[in-house]
Structure formats: structure tokens, C-alpha cells
Amino acid sequence: MAVKALAVLAGLALLAVPPFLPKYFLEVLISILFFAYLGLAWNLLGGYAGQFSFGHAAFFGIGAYTSTLLLLRAGLSPWLGMLAGGLLATGFGLFEGYLSFRYGLRGPYFSLVTLAFAEMLRVVTVNLKVVGASLGLVVPSQTNALLFVFADKLPYYYVIAVMTAVALAITHRVAGSRLGYCLVAVRENEDAAEAAGVDARGAKLRAMAISAFLTALGGTFYAQYFAYIDPTITFGPAISIGGLLPAIVGGAGTVLGPVLGSFVLTPISEITRAMLRGRAGADIMLYGLVLILVISFLPQGLMGWLRARRAS
Amino acid sequence: MSGGLFLQAVVSGLLLGGVYGLVASGLTLIFGVLRIINFAHGAVMMLGMYATYWLWMLVGLDPYLSVLVTAPVFFGVGVAIQRIVIEPNRDAAEHNQLLLTLGLALFLENLALVLWQGDFRTLRVPYASASFFIADTLVEVPRLIAAGGAVVIAVALYAFLRGTVLGKAIRALAEEREGAMLVGIDVGRIRAVAFGIGSACVAVAGALITPFFYIAPDVGESFNIMAFVVVVLGGMGNFLGALVGGLIVGLAESLGAAFLPGSLKQFVVFLIFVLVLLFRPEGLFGGARGR
């Protein structure tokens, strides 16, 4: 109960405070919510269904490239292009998921195959001149709200805040629904779940579809916010890891976990980078250390630790 | 394409494939005994390359000779990593152990980035461009030595596993864990030793390629992926499979580079990976299954 009250208060603060924040803090907050959003998207497949994807960059990249290419080649607003990207990513996710689940890939082998799929997309994109190859694509940045381009950071903040809120709502809804219970059952014991009438493959595919769709929307946001995308940023392992870390650290398989995880991790990264100016890599090094520590001492993530403390 | 280019591609592929085989041998040994997929394998290789580089720069030690130093040192590093990070979590869920090695990889790669920056370094030995021709095919000496060294070490490792008491204990643990425990094998020690040997293998592989490969914090990443492909292709835990698989992957990559534009050779390798994972997860030669 206390957690929920705190969460509501935090939510209100997140709505009301930003207009008064200095630019730098606003940027950090956008970063925090961005990774919280990606974490929430990953969490549906990774946390609830227990299928640890290391290749969510595939969906991110599909989202980013689809909306950007539709904008550049057909003048389509990214607000709509976003949805197209989401649908394409969902299709790819179902394809990838169907093959993996049909052929019984579980655990680390599933992780590896998702990584391979993402890398394949990256390599193809690097070698396709028509989508910019390794030079990437520049997103037009003349201010135009209808084309998802804003002069200021504040509107971007509210976009990602709404996206995060929606992802939270979806997660909450799924967790309490038939799908949620079935996913957790599959995660805990797939054979027993089947015996109890759960269509394991169907449940996993549903989780994959939602997860892929949401992740792709994140890709479009990134493209519009940073106005530049390339194969390494969008299809590379860094963004895959960036999405799963907050979920793991915060608590995979919980609603608030990814958000909590991002609120802890992202500031750490920012502070480290600020303290060690010019020393690239210090923040990720710390991430690695945090991951090792969390797995070793808090395997259920921060949410699990909080719950254990409340129980005792 | 001409026969000459094809032959050239085959030779390059086999030479690099030998190195892949050594890298993969280490990974497959670690998997066979500890049953974990070591994401930090490439990072250790990278550290081995840096160690070789600094030994050359500071002490003038030839990279091939420095193997005598790097091998035992990185054996120790491997044992330390296993004892400190991995062993305490040996009962954790499989996916958590994978994340553990991922965290280790992130830590080590970025530690290198912080310490030595991201600039490419090269190790220029006087014989770096030594080469000769067999018929019309160019063979570069450093690559030949690397491949040769890799094969020699892999064969020596194989002999060790077959012939010595320690080697047999390692195999016993890999094949039949409970039986091994029953006959009094010190499981903890063997696990540390196996990880140490695997780390030494990959560090030495790194040392061997420094005369012709750039050195940078992210160099381990591509070898990491290659190692996974080779290990899955050859069969998880299958030593011989790792060697042969290394040659096959090296060949596929090299022929891919010759036939396909740009960097699409990587696509070929990943495609093989996905196909093997889906349709023959036990690998060509049989190993642990992914199901």
C-alpha cells in the first residue's frame, strides 16, 4: 500500500514539476523515463513470460527506421509512422517467436537466438544504401508538432511520460488478467502449465507481440528526439541491454520494477559521466558491476528486496 | 569468381578458423564443466591482447614469447573470476547466470575503455608483413603462426583432457556430475580450473593474433559472437566440435567476404547460427541440447 501511495505521489510530481526544471535535469528525466519505458516493454516478455530476449534492439530499430523512412520518403507523420513501425515489429516478433518457441528454444538459447536476429538486422541495414547504410539517417528537425518535432525538450518529456504511463497501465492490466497468470505459470513451469490447460506457445507469442510493439514505439521516439539514427545505435546490443537492465535491477516480472530500476540506474550513469568527464565507459562499467551485485545479492531485483523487507 | 580468389578465401578462412577454434575450445570447456554460457569470454580475450600489447611496449617482449606469461596469468585471472563471481552463484537460475557473465563482460570491456581509451592500437612486430606464396595464394606468416599455435595448443589441451588425472577429472565432471562427486572429485576446484583453462585459452588466442589484428576494448565482442556460433555448431561441450566448427565458421566467413558485398559475411555467420539453434541445437557433432 505504501508503495502504491508513493508511486501516485511520484506520478503527480512527474507531471507537475518538469516545466520548472533546468534543462539538464529535464534531459536526465527524459532519459530515465525512456529507459523505464523500454524496460517496461521488455519486462512483458522477459519478466512475466520469463523469456529473456537479448535482441529487443530488433524491434527498436524496426520502429526507428520505419517511421523515419516513411517520413523521409513519403512525408508521413511519425505519429502515424510509429504505428506502422509497431505493427512491423510485431510481425517480426511473431516470426522470431514462432520459430523459437516452435523449435523449443528456452533459456540461454532463446537469448542467443534473439541476439542473432537483431545482429542480422543490423548487418543488413549497414549494407543497404537505400536506408542510409552505416551513415544512418538524419531526421528533419524543423519544428512541427504534427510531424513530431518540437523546439523544446518539454513536449518530448510529456510524450515519453505518457508512453511510460501507458506501458505501466498495460503491464498492470496484463498482470491481473488471464494472460498474466498464464505467462507466470509458463515461466515457473512450462510443462505443468500445459497440463493445467495453458497454451504456452500462444501465451508467449502474445507477450512477444505486445513487447515488440511497445519497443518499436520507443524507437520512433528516439529517432524524433535525437533526430539521427544509425544501425549500431538502433539495432546494436547496447540498446537491447539498455532495455533489460532496468527491468532486471528493478525487479523482472513486477509492474513497477523497470521504472524503479531506471530511476536508480540512469542517474548513476549520469553522475558517473559527470564526475569522470571525458572518460567514456565508466558509466557502463558501473552498470556491469551493479548487474553482478544485483544478481548476486538481490536476484529478485529491488522490488523483490522491498517486498522481503516489508514481509519481515 | 576466379579459382585463385576462391583458394585465397579458403586459406584465409582456415587460418582464422584455427584461431576461432581455440577461442571456442575455451568456451566449450567452460560450458561443459560449469554449464554456463560465458558472455565474458571475448572480454578476457581482449584483456589478453592488451596484456600482450603492454608487454611488448613496456618490456619489448615478443607476442609469441609472451604467451608463456599470459597463459599462466590468465589462468589465474580465470580462476579468480570463477571463485569470486561465478561460484557463489552456482545455484542461481540459468538466465541469472547468463546475466552474471553479461555484467562481467560489460564491466571488463568498459574497464579497458576507461583505462586505455577506445583508440585502436597496433602491435608492430618486424615480421608483421612477412609472407610467402603457395602457387598463387598468399599466406601471411603471422596468420599462419597464429593458426598453427592455436591448433597446437588445442591439441595439447585435448591430450591433457584425455591423458592426465586432472584432465580426466574435468571430463568426468562434465559428463557425469553426480558420479564424479561420488568418487571424491573436488568439484569446486575442478570448476575453477576449467574456467581458468578456458580463460587461458582465449587470452592466448588473443596474444597470437596481436601481430595482425587491431587492439581495442570492443575487439572481444565480435570474437565472442563467433565463439558462440562455433560452440553451438560444434556441439556445446564438444571439444573436437569446437575445433572443426571453428574451421567451418572461419571458412564460411571468409567465403562470405569473398562472395558478398560489404560486411554481409556476418549475416552468413548469424544465419548459420540461427539455423543450427533452431534445427540442430545439439550441433553437428552432438553436445548438450538447447531444449
Place this chain on the structure above:
Amino acid sequence: MSQLDLSIESGEIVGLIGPNGAGKTTAFHLIAGFHPPSAGTIRFKGDSIVGLKPHAICRRGLARTFQLVQPFAGLTALENVMVGAFTRERDTAAARRHAGEILDFVGLGPRRDTAARNLTLGDRKRLEMARGLATRPELLLLDEVMSGLNPTEIEAIIGTIRRIHERGVTLLIIEHVMQAIMALSHRLVVLHHGEKIADGPPALVARERKVIEAYLGEAGDGTAP
């Protein structure tokens, strides 16, 4: 498993017995869809179920428990049973109600909010049955639900099984606890080395020579009838 010819009438309690390794659990794996049969047919309510996935077979009304209990360890007893209930209900509140009823029925009511990993073995066996019951099966396969239980617990489970039967569920039970299975079953089927060697009322089957030899022939098996 070779040649198994088995049929079960609606409303029966059929006991499946035999020395260790006779193939009883294998039979369950085959019937419930976890292994495909290499030859032959399996029909349920008139239709072939060969090749169907376990969850599809469960939806048709055939549920099973596992010899080594397989609870969803991190979930509470109620949540465990809800998973089964969701086979028949779409709505969470309805599934929760239904699961609650089933838990009360098997006597686990007071433990509904206990995590499955914290339940005693006897309770976990009940939980397994409850989860299967929540799928509203017409035929329930019980695999050694009494193994590892003390006599009091066994008495209690026999009572539960009888009540399950009274609710109209047909039962196929694998069991080693002889007194229990003899008392419960309308009919006994005996397996030995993957083959059926006897099929009939318990009292008659127990006296058949082949059956006695099968059990006595297995050295160290102290459960001869």
C-alpha cells in the same frame, strides 16, 4: 511401452498398478499428450487425441497430475489453482472464485494465500489435484498422489478422491499404496514391462498368478498384493 489396450468407462475409478518401471507414468505421458505414441490410437469421448498438445487435451476435459509434484512455486495456492481455472473462465474475478471453491473442496481453504513452495508435501499433492480439478475435467489422471504421505494423510486423500468421484469425475489412478488402490478402484489394470497383464475387479486381479509373479519377481519390492 508396447501394446497397451485400455478403455475406461465414464464414472469408473480405474487403478493402474504394476511394479516399478512397468510403464505406468509413461502411459500417462502418452494419454495426456506429453509424448507422441509411435503407433496406435488414443480416443477421448469418441475423438482421437493423438498429436494434440497437452493444453488442448486438457481443454477437452482430460487433466493430469505429476508424480513429482510440479507446483508454481512462487505463486500462492490460490494463484496456482487460478491458472487451472482460467482454462474455463476468462474473467479474473470468476477464476478466483472458482479456484477458491476448489481449494475449499480439497481442504486447502486455510492455505489459499500461502506460497506453494511453503506448503507441506501432502498439501502440495492436494494443490496439484485442485489445479487439475479447476479445469473441470471429465477424466482426471492421478499419478501416485499418496507417495511420501503418512497414514493419516493417506486416509484424508482417499476421502478427497472419493468426493472428487462423487462430483462426477472419472478417475484413472496410478498408485503403489495397495490397500488404498484396492479399496478405491472399481477395476484394476496391471502393467508389467510395458504390457497389460491383467484387467478386472480388484479382488479377482489380486489373485491372478501372473500378477503375483510380476510383483514377487521384482526383488525388494515390498508392495506385493
